[in-house]
Amino acid sequence: xxxxxxxxxxxxxxxxxxxxxxxxxxxxxxxxxxxxxxxxxxxxxxxxxxxxxxxxxxxxxxxxxxxxxxxxxxxxxxxxxxxxxxxxxxxxxxx
Amino acid sequence: xxxxxxxxxxxxxxxxxxxxxxxxxxxxxxxxxxxxxxxxxxxxxxxxxxxxxxxxxxxxxxxxxxxxxxxxxxxxxxxxxxxxxxxxxxxxxxxxxxxxxxxxxxxxxxxxxxxxxxxxxxxxxxxxxxxxxxxxxxxxxxxxxxxxxxxxxxxxxxxxxxxxxxxxxxxxxxxxxxxxxxxxxxxxxxxxxxxxxxxxxxxxxxxxxxxxxxxxxxxxxxxxxxxxxxxxxxxxxxxxxxxxxxxxxxxxxxxxxxxxxxxxxxxxxxxxxxxxxxxxxxxxxxxxxxxxxxxxxxxxxxxxxxxxxxxxxxxxxxxxxxxxxxxxxxxxxxxxxxxxxxxxxxxxxxxxxxxxxxxxxxxxxxxxxxxxxxxxxxxxxxxxxxxxxxxxxxxxxxxxxxxxxxxxxxxxxxxxxxxxxxxxxxxxxxxxxxxxxxxxxxxxxxxxxxxxxxxxxxxxxxxxxxxxxxxxxxxxxxxxxxxxxxxxxxxxx
Numbered sequence: 065x066x067x068x069x070x071x072x073x074x075x076x077x078x079x080x081x082x083x084x085x086x087x088x089x090x091x092x093x094x095x096x097x098x099x100x101x102x103x104x105x106x107x108x109x110x111x112x113x114x115x116x117x118x119x120x121x122x123x124x125x126x127x128x129x130x131x132x133x134x135x136x137x138x139x140x141x142x143x144x145x146x147x148x149x150x151x152x153x154x155x156x157x158x159x
Numbered sequence: 160x161x162x163x164x165x166x167x168x169x170x171x172x173x174x175x176x177x178x179x180x181x182x183x184x185x186x187x188x189x190x191x192x193x194x195x196x197x198x199x200x201x202x203x204x205x206x207x208x209x210x211x212x213x214x215x216x217x218x219x220x221x222x223x224x225x226x227x228x229x230x231x232x233x234x235x236x237x238x239x240x241x242x243x244x245x246x247x248x249x250x251x252x253x254x255x256x257x258x259x260x261x262x263x264x265x266x267x268x269x270x271x272x273x274x275x276x277x278x279x280x281x282x283x284x285x286x287x288x289x290x291x292x293x294x295x296x297x298x299x300x301x302x303x304x305x306x307x308x309x310x311x312x313x314x315x316x317x318x319x320x321x322x323x324x325x326x327x328x329x330x331x332x333x334x335x336x337x338x339x340x341x342x343x344x345x346x347x348x349x350x351x352x353x354x355x356x357x358x359x360x361x362x363x364x365x366x367x368x369x370x371x372x373x374x375x376x377x378x379x380x381x382x383x384x385x386x387x388x389x390x391x392x393x394x395x396x397x398x399x400x401x402x403x404x405x406x407x408x409x410x411x412x413x414x415x416x417x418x419x420x421x422x423x424x425x426x427x428x429x430x431x432x433x434x435x436x437x438x439x440x441x442x443x444x445x446x447x448x449x450x451x452x453x454x455x456x457x458x459x460x461x462x463x464x465x466x467x468x469x470x471x472x473x474x475x476x477x478x479x480x481x482x483x484x485x486x487x488x489x490x491x492x493x494x495x496x497x498x499x500x501x502x503x504x505x506x507x508x509x510x511x512x513x514x515x516x517x518x519x520x521x522x523x524x525x526x527x528x529x530x531x532x533x534x535x536x537x538x539x540x541x542x543x544x545x546x547x548x549x550x551x552x553x554x555x556x557x558x559x560x561x562x563x564x565x566x567x568x569x570x571x572x573x574x575x576x577x578x579x580x581x582x583x584x585x586x587x588x589x590x591x592x593x594x595x596x597x598x599x600x601x602x603x604x605x606x607x608x609x610x611x612x613x614x615x616x617x618x619x620x621x622x623x624x625x626x627x628x629x630x631x632x633x634x635x636x637x638x639x640x641x642x643x644x645x646x647x648x649x650x651x652x
Contacts, residue, residue: 072520079478079523080485080503081516091517094578098521101579102467105537108544115539116546118368120355120398120595127394139261143489146496154487155499 066096162187163324164642167233167381170327174221174232181217181232184327185210185276188234191324195644200300201310201320203239203251205279210234213276220274228274229388235270236326238317239280240287241372242361243267246277250363251295252285254484254510256491264361265396266330266372266389273388278326281316285512286481287337287365289313290584293575294514301571303345303643304609308568311341311584317375318345323644328376328385332362334369335469336564336588339600342375343563343612346602348629348639349375350382353620354595355400357386358393364480366473367398369592378639379601379629383408386622411623412630417451419628422556426462427587433566439604439611440562443632447560450631457552457559461545465590468538468545470582471525472593475535477515478522484510517578546594553618558625561587563600563612587614597622601629602638610638 069088072095076083083091137150146153162170162184173179189207196202217232219225237243240250242260249255263271271277284294292300292315300315302308303323310319314331318341321329331338333351342349350373357372364370374385387408393399423444428437448454486492486506493505511519525534552559565586574581591598596619600612613632617625633639 067524072524075520075524075527078527079482079519080500080507081511081519082504082508083516091520094517095521095524097579098470102471102534102538105464105467105471105534105541108461108464108537108541110537110540110544113540113543115536116368116542116593117539118398120400122355122398122400125397135261142261143258145486145492152487155496155502157499 067092067099161191161324163191163327164644165327166377167328167384170233174227177221180221181276182211182214184232185214185234185278188278188324188326191644195323196325198301198306199303199319199323199325200298201281201316201323201325202236202279203249203282203297203316204247206246207278210276210278217274217276228272229384230270231274233275234278234327235275236279236281236317236320236329237267237277238283238314238329238331240283240332240363241267241330242363243277246280248280248363250286251283251297252510252512252515253296254490254507258489260361262361265358265393267361269389281314281320281329283316284313285515286363286477287313287332287334288477288514288518290336290340290581291569291574292316292341293571294512296512299571302568302609305568307570308609309344309571311344311564311568313337313341314375315341318342318347318349321345321347321375321377322642324642328374328381330372330389331375332370332372333592334365334473335592336585338373338375339588339598339612339614340564340584342600343602344568344610346610346638346641346643347375348378348382348599348601349373350386350599350622350626351591351597352386352390352622353597355398356390356597356620356622358391358396358399360393360395366476367480368476369469369473378633379599379626380409380412382599383412383626383630406623408623408626411627414627415451416447416628416631419452419558420556421447421452421454421628422457422552422559423454424457424459424462424552424559424561426459427561431565431583431586432562435606436562436566436611439606440613443603443613444560446635447628447632450635452628455556457556459548459552459590461541461548462590464541465545465593466582466586468541469589469593471521471534471538472542474518474522475526476522478519478526481515481519514578542593545590549590549594549596558621558628559616561614561616563587563614567606567609567611591616595619597625599625599629601632602641603636604638
């Protein structure tokens with residue numbers, strides 16, 4: 065199993081990362097070595113084995129739906145680059 | 160021997176006798192930082208002024224005979240992925256430059272509540288992805304024993320700072336070995352607790368089903384004290400486990416090893432293991448036998464699959480965890496805020512380093528349609544089997560002993576070009592993270608002047624057992640007392 069530049073470019077677009085042609089060429093090489101390395105997993109028979117879905121063996125944990133104090137709005141906005149009228153400013157997505 | 164070279168428990172005794180005051184310990188630490196930090200590079204940020212103010216307050220409490228917190232007046236260093244209100248937290252990444260958390264991690268808050276002095280934030284691999292701290296966007300940290308070598312990673316700054324006397328204790332985090340491997344490389348003791356024992360609230364996520372906070376200290380007794388201070392159920396972390404009661408991890412330390420059974424898994428002593436490291440570990444195992452432990456060989460057949468499985472799962476989780484860095488709510492943002500997709504892409508492309516990008520891509524690839532079953536799901540099935548294999552092993556043994564890393568600390572730059580070679584350094588640490596088990600690393604010898612660590616693995620919540628074994632071992636050896644900076648030499652008593 066190997067990966068093409070085209071495939072990686074598509075994945076990169078999904079995760080919002082850009083690579084130059086040169087960077088992508090290096091990445092494809094590294095990627096194929098990594099895929100070769102993880103391919104050894106195929107040697108293990110996992111028929112009927114349930115996948116681990118979480119780190120701990122606890123069921124859903126519920127709590128009463130009560131209003132509790134939360135971070136003040138000014139604190140929550142403090143790290144944003146652009147803020148207006150108590151809200152985050154985001155780039156326009158509609159005309 | 161200076162105050163900064165002492166252990167936490169030694170300092171606590173001196174405080175109790177009013178022979179030494181917190182500001183004296185801090186002054187000694189500050190002097191060591193002044194002398195060495197420029198060449199060592201363990202810290203990303205120091206906050207000594209605030210620490211001295213807190214130390215003076217602790218001085219007064221001691222002088223006035225007031226009740227003291229468990230960590231009162233003790234200097235701590237924090238890995239830079241642990242949030243503290245008002246202190247810039249960057250995970251050694253450009254994308255978090257300037258991020259000042261509005262809240263404090265539960266583990267850090269517990270230390271502060273018990274009087275700890277936080278003196279600074281330590282260097283790490285960006286977002287904890289790496290095994291040498293060379294993937295920090297900020298700088299390289301040197302191994303305090305040999306400036307040509309890496310300190311290990313990702314908690315390399317924390318381990319180097321403890322070893323060099325630039326703090327008394329530190330917190331790190333461990334996703335695939337990031338506490339234990341740097342502890343081994345720097346000749347200190349590091350403990351990764353059972354998943355769920357220490358709250359992850361305020362720990363910046365890398366791979367949420369593995370990440371766990373733990374202590375890096377000068378010996379097992381110090382690790383026990385710090386673990387006691389930070390462990391416990393936290394409603395703010397949905398994977399935090401409701402323990403029975405608060406456990407005093409120092410209580411069982413003095414127990415004899417007679418009656419304990421320790422397993423040696425043969426898969427951890429194969430051809431990947433450096434011959435010198437093997438000789439040293441086998442020497443340490445002999446010592447455990449002399450202390451009364453029964454040593455049995457066992458097999459963990461799936462060990463070789465742990466590394467590829469973890470690489471896939473942790474990358475998949477990282478690709479999801481790190482999706483939050485969009486430049487809108489916090490962190491560094493691209494200058495051009497024109498089109499949304501371009502803004503996201505520029506922000507992330509400028510903000511993340513190469514190793515982080517590689518893992519995000521790998522993770523997204525492993526989760527994508529057509530690859531999910533083959534990679535992500537397969538890895539999670541193998542994770543189940545690895546957990547079962549450990550479960551079976553712990554029916555027959557109290558603990559499992561292995562080398563912490565297959566080699567001594569390697570040279571700076573040696574493994575930077577090959578991501579897989581770097582990852583191989585976690586060969587023996589990563590199975591534990593897949594199974595959520597506790598494990599620690601203790602210093603047990605030197606190869607050409609560079610430290611070697613022995614890993615002791617326990618069953619779920621068996622921290623007291625592995626700390627007991629580590630402490631008994633440290634009572635008959637002096638490797639943990641060796642200091643790189645003009646201190647004592649280590650050896651066997």
